[in-house]
Amino acid sequence: MHRFTAVCLAGAFCFLISGSRAEASNLLPAAEEGIASVMTEAYEADPEADQKVLEEMTPSEYDGICIAQVNDYVNVRSEPNEESEILGKLYDNSAGTIEEETDGWYKITSGSVTGYVKADYVVTGDEAEALAAEVGERVATVTTQTLRVRTDASTDASVLGLIGEGEELTVTNEQDGWVQVSIEEGDGWVSTDYVDLRxxxxxxxxxxxxxxxxxxxxxxxxxxxxxxxxxxxxANSSSESSTQTVVGSGSGSSSGNAVVSFASQFVGNPYVYGGTSLTNGADCSGFVMSVYANFGVSLPHSSSAMRSVGYEVSLADAQPGDIICYSGHVAIYCGNNTIVHASTAATGIKYTSPANYRNVICVRRIF
Structure with a gap:
């Protein structure tokens, strides 16, 4: 009630100024006192009143969003009819920004595509905003050379793990200048001063x-x-034989199994942040990078960058040698729902099962 009154008085005051300078001049002190009095009453009734008004007046980051709800995709067309040219595809749970509505069609912009989608196949308004929080992925990109991930949202909390500049981490929670992110050691907290959020x-x-x-x-x-x-x-030209047990043997390509066989011999060796040595210590991406280097494949020393190497396959279709990407982490798939990876400083290079012990962001295949 107080908030509504304060806004109305402010509007009346602006109207008086534009209508009559002399009258406004005379009324200025009284108007200011009236507004101040009402705002004081509002604050006394609710100390957070000003902040709540600002929050209500600030547009949501999802204003104007639409999200496709289809089995696969809906066509984006050049005109609001089913006979017009198809410009692209808006896939299930994909998002766009509504430009206008025309006879049961929305003109949207999504990525590089601007065109029309049938309104029946997208949700909008409050429903879309609620869904956006579910289908959108909150990401924190590290902007400092080495970021300390802490056990709690405080610089006094102990360090859970270290993450390098440029890495992209999945955000699981946010509060007061801190975000909770997922890394191999578990969920920890980082200051928003050292990450870019999107x-x-x-x-x-x-x-x-x-x-x-x-x-x-x-x-x-x-x-x-x-x-x-x-x-x-x-491998065929080599006279050397190996008695090494290959975890992924029996499925996938021979080259993929060769990658797993080579990687497996380093299980038990140490994890070293920033390291690339398979014997003296490597971090997660350094391990994958160095294993593949043995097969003449150059990969980046970054778990986030590895999400773009080779080509994508589903986790259900993963084969030995495939690269499994997680938030702030990367591993090599061995087969039998098992990965080999440089896990943490406490555990070193080891096997882990199941492969989806954490949320899998993507699976990339090189061979």
């Missing part, structure tokens, strides 16, 4: 982008087949 949504894909993606995936597969043939030829 919310990621899957966006529409244009016809040209889809064609380029499919061509890139096919090229990556072809390169994988070429590398696999090289690895197999090298």
């Amino acid at each position: 919310t990621d949504f899957v966006q529409a894909e244009s016809k040209e982008e889809e064609e380029a993606r499919l061509a890139e995936e096919e090229a990556a597969k072809e390169e994988g087949r070429r590398r696999a043939a090289e690895v197999e030829a090298k």
Whole structure:
């Protein structure tokens, strides 16, 4: 009640100023006193009244959002009818921004695509805002050279783990200048002073982008087949035999199993933050990078960057040698629902099962 009165008085005061300078001049002290009195009463009734008014007047970050709710995708068209040209696809749970509404169609912008989708296939308003919090992924990108992840939202809390600059972490909670993020050692807290925050949504894909993606995936597969043939030829020409037990043996390509066999011999060796030595110590991405380097494959020393190498497959289709990506972590799939990875300083390089012991962001295949 007080908040509503205060806003009305402020509006009346502005009207008086524009209507008559002389009258406004005379009324200025009285008006100021009246507004101040009402605001004081509002504050006394509710000390957080000002903040609540600001929150109510501030647009939601999801204002104007629409989210596709379909089995696979809905076409984005050039005009608001089903006969017009298809410009792209808005996939299930993908988000766009509504530009206008026309006869049961929404004109939206999503990614690089601007066009029309049938209103029946997207949700909007409060329903979309509620869904956005579920389907959007909150991400923190590290902006300092080495970020300390702490056990609690305080600089006095003990350090849970260390994360390098540029790494992207999944945010699980937020409070008072701190965000909780997921890393291999568990969920910990980092100051927002040292990360950039954003919310990621899957966006529409244009016809040209889809064609380029499919061509890139096919090229990556072809390169994988070429590398696999090289690895197999090298293995066949070698007179050396190994009694090493291969966790992933019996499924997948011979080259993928060769990667697992090579990686497995380093189980028990130490984890060292920033390290790349398979014997003296490596961190998670350093381990994967160095294992693949043995097969002539150059990979980045970054768990986030590894989400873009090779081509993507589903976790259900994972084969030995595939790279499993998590928030702030990366591993090599062995088969039998098991991974081998440089886990933590406490555990070193080890096997872990099941592979989805943490939320899997993506699976990438090199061979």
